[in-house]
Every structure is written in structure tokens, then in C-alpha cells.
Amino acid sequence: NAGVTQTPKFQVLKTGQSMTLQCAQDMNHNSMYWYRQDPGMGLRLIYYSASEGTTDKGEVPNGYNVSRLNKREFSLRLESAAPSQTSVYFCASSGRERGGTLAKNIQYFGAGTRLSVL
Amino acid sequence: AQTVTQSQPEMSVQEAETVTLSCTYDTSESNYYLFWYKQPPSRQMILVIRQEAYKQQNATENRFSVNFQKAAKSFSLKISDSQLGDTAMYFCAFMKHVLPPSAGGTSYGKLTFGQGTILTVHP
Numbered sequence: 001n002a003g004v005t006q007t008p009k010f011q012v013l014k015t016g017q018s019m020t021l022q023c024a025q026d027m028n029h030n031s032m033y034w035y036r037q038d039p040g041m042g043l044r045l046i047y048y049s050a051s052e053g054t055t056d057k058g059e060v061p062n063g064y065n066v067s068r069l070n071k072r073e074f075s076l077r078l079e080s081a082a083p084s085q086t087s088v089y090f091c092a093s094s095g096r097e098r099g100g101t102l103a104k105n106i107q108y109f110g111a112g113t114r115l116s117v118l
Numbered sequence: 119a120q121t122v123t124q125s126q127p128e129m130s131v132q133e134a135e136t137v138t139l140s141c142t143y144d145t146s147e148s149n150y151y152l153f154w155y156k157q158p159p160s161r162q163m164i165l166v167i168r169q170e171a172y173k174q175q176n177a178t179e180n181r182f183s184v185n186f187q188k189a190a191k192s193f194s195l196k197i198s199d200s201q202l203g204d205t206a207m208y209f210c211a212f213m214k215h216v217l218p219p220s221a222g223g224t225s226y227g228k229l230t231f232g233q234g235t236i237l238t239v240h241p
Contacts, residue, residue, distance in 0.1 A: 030226070031226035033228075033229075035229075040233065040234075041233055041234075042122070042209050042211070042231025042232050042233050042234055043163075043209070043229070043231045044231070045228050045229065045230075048226070048228060050226045051226075058228060088161065090163060092163075094226060094227070095226075105151050105213055105226075105227045106153075106165055106168060107165075107227075107229060108165075109162065109163035111160075111161060111162055112161045112162075112163075114161075
């Protein structure tokens with residue numbers, strides 16, 4: 001099982017360019033999240049989707065947009081990239097555990113996307 | 119808003135020895151979850167251990183255990199019999215309790231992370 005899959009793994013952009021980071025999960029989770037990780041800091045929440053059809057801002061949403069395309073997929077878009085958005089981006093999902101009846105609020109993470117904006 | 123503080127930027131330990139990583143948090147919530155995640159050089163975020171605040175018993179997972187002091191808002195991670203594969207960045211994280219889901223319902227929570235502690239295990 002793949003778990004949480006992020007594409008691309010690496011990307012270099014010029015200031016002002018746009019791009020979309022893709023995320024898909026195969027665990028039938030209701031909730032999905034986007035975080036960014038900067039050097040010397042923990043992960044910070046950008047946006048989240050509690051369930052299909054809903055999205056909400058996290059701690060650092062400025063400069064980003066998201067789309068919950070369906071239950072499996074949650075994309076993050078940078079409309080006009082800035083050097084301050086150079087970071088590692090992680091997608092995560094949570095929901096009912098496989099084979100279980102309760103959700104344990106455990107978030108499962110993708111492998112991350114390293115983005116550089118020049 | 120919740121804050122999580124890891125006061126040890128770096129730690130080192132000899133293989134087979136025991137090491138404890140510190141974490142403190144600040145919250146006005148009474149029900150919440152606490153987590154330790156491991157991030158090896160591969161960058162993958164891996165769950166190490168999880169603690170529910172309403173449980174007084176400290177969580178354990180094989181060589182990993184926690185010392186959860188709710189009144190002191192402290193949540194330290196003890197790694198016993200350290201192995202070379204334990205070398206990684208370790209993050210402490212807080213999640214506010216969410217209502218349990220109804221059948222087929224949704225459960226979610228937003229994680230607040232500490233700054234991380236780099237642990238190096240030496241042979």
C-alpha cells in the first residue's frame with residue numbers, strides 16, 4: 001500500500017511562477033493536511049480539509065490555495081511563488097485506522113516536496 | 119493557541135545506552151493528544167508514540183516510552199537500548215481533542231509541532 005503520495009519530490013521555480021503540489025492517499029481517510037517545514041523549525045500547518053468538500057486555513061495560509069478534488073486527493077497551489085516559500089512541503093491524512101472502528105487522530109505523512117524559489 | 123517547546127536542539131548517545139528528549143507545551147485545553155514523530159535523513163515523518171491526555175498511564179512502544187506529566191505540561195521521550203537507526207530529528211507535537219466520530223463520521227485534528235531535536239547515535 002502506498003499510503004500518502006506526493007508529487008513532485010523536488011521543484012525549482014523562479015519568482016512569480018505558479019505551480020501545484022499534488023497529494024493522494026489510499027487509506028480512505030476523510031481528513032487531509034498541508035504543512036511546510038523550514039530550517040530550524042517544526043512543521044507548520046498551511047491548510048487542511050476536515051472532509052471532502054471542505055477546506056480551512058491553518059497557521060500560515062498566505063500565498064497558497066488548496067483544492068480537495070475528491071476524497072483521495074488534496075492539492076496545494078502557489079499562484080505567484082516568492083523566495084519566502086522555499087521550504088519542504090508535507091501532505092498528511094488522518095481518519096479511521098485500517099481494520100479499526102475508531103480514529104486515533106494519527107496523521108500519516110507523505111515523503112515531502114522540496115521546493116526552491118529563486 | 120498552543121505552543122510546543124523542545125529545548126534541546128541536539129543530543130547524542132552511545133549505541134545501546136538510554137537517552138531522554140524533553141518537550142514542554144502550553145495549552146488551556148484539558149483533553150488533547152501528544153505525539154513524538156521521527157524524521158530520519160530520508161525526510162519521511164514517522165510516528166514513534168502517541169499519548170492521550172486523559173490517560174494517566176504512560177505510553178510505551180517497544181524501546182520507546184514517554185514520561186507524561188500533565189500538571190507540569192511535560193512530555194519527554196525515553197529511548198532505551200539506542201540503535202544506529204534511531205539517528206534522526208525528533209519532533210514533539212500537540213493536537214487538541216476532537217469529538218469522537220459517529221459511525222462513518224469524521225475525526226480530525228491540527229498538529230502543532232516543536233522545533234525538533236537532532237539525535238545522533240554513535241557506535
